[in-house]
Amino acid sequence: MDPIVYVSLGAALAAGLAGAASAFGVGVAGAAAAGVVAEDEKNFKNALILEGLPMTQSIYGLITLFLILLSAGIIGGGFKFTASTPDNIVKSAILLGAGLTVGLTGLSAIPQGVIASAGIGAVAKNPKTFTQGIIFAAMAETMAIFGLVGALIMIATGVGL
């Protein structure tokens, strides 16, 4: 495959996988939120906060997409790796790796949605568990943050901005 394919794939996977995972995560938590609100409208505020937690992975994906495109010169200049030389393939592969890292760790939005969903149910049963519910769901965020940090290092040191 040509370097342009790897770079585009890296950017698309970062934003696409993380975005799709966020959509699933918010969907799962949203269904739970609808369930508790159907029983008692007072649950709306707590459910809304917990439902929003899996959205952050899509933001990480979007940041990575911009960085990959910037680094490869697609944004702000001409594409830097036009020729299919081993050096260009390795650099474009690094950008693909960075995108893949964020995309795959962004999948943590799905279990985060499941945790948030269970948390929404728990908060509906006992509102005092709200803070704990947020902490449990936020734990799944850690992997996505690690992925973003890893991708930043790969882009900055492997290719340069």
Add this chain to the structure above:
Amino acid sequence: MEAGTITGILDTTLALVFTWVAYKTGSYIYKYTPYSYPNARINAMEAKLLTEQRFNELAESRTLNNFIVSLEDTDYREYFTDVSEYSLEEVERGLERALAGTYTMMFNVLPKRVGPFFRLLLEEWDVRNIASVVKAKSLGEPASDYVIELGSMVPKVKAMAEAKSMEEILVILEGSPYEEPYQKLLLGEISLQEFETELYRMHYSKLLDYALSRKGEERVILEEFVRLKIDKLNILTLLRAKAAHMSAEEIRPLLINGGSLKLDSMLHVDDLSMALAELDGTKYGQVIRDVREEVEKDLSVLERTLEGHIVTRMNELTRFYPLSVATPLNYIVRKEREIRKLRAIAKLIADGMPAERIKGIVGGVA
């Protein structure tokens, strides 16, 4: 390294990673997402179950009118809106409708792969109704007094209660799975007790078959639930039979297959005390240990204890599998217990029992 080799390695890695990720993500989503909405809703419903303090307030209602008014701010309100006269029968019917509504709601909101289990659970009321009506008819009592308006064949049960002869009941039951045991009863091949056992045996066999046809944690939870229910029935039957000094041969036809407990050693002991000692050596030993002395005097204590054990076990499974069928099962057993208590309070109020005595009695209703 050649550019072609690098791209080859990259492409193969990508294909492998994506296949694995797609499979894992897909199975994860299939397993948990269908429970997201129903379980959250059921958790919210659980928060609205009546507290002990609320039961005490209801016990102080003095009249059935006040009792219904006290339930106005609960989910029971919708089941009492068309109550014209505040009689015990009306209150009981309202509570029965509330329980039927809970089962129907479960069937509607739960994923299709477990929803039918709740329809099967509802059939237990058919079994209870048929057994009660047939027993009442055999004893010449007014059968309609024993009909509970719950289950999937209420019109048939009502027709049975109004039947003029035992043969007419056979015509009503024609085509239903209960026709065959009833035919045997009419022909005198089985006793009334054995007929009732046969109905329960058929019901629990259906439940167990359904549970065993599921996969993964759904199978684990449903199987445990059904086996706990069968164990409870078998233990109670066996101990009641031992209290009545029945022999192992007489008791055996009254037991239901499919429980987790081996009952052979308990069957061959001489009396209730020895049967309880045998039970102490099983997994139920821990459950009955604290109430053993009371159980020897009153077997209803054991019924409440075993009912409480099912609630506790379902609660544990709910904590272990929060997004699973354990949550609705846990809710159903709690709701059934709540309705039993409300029925008891309503009955005691109708009997003119003082509030303090009602509180004492209802506190012991499982």
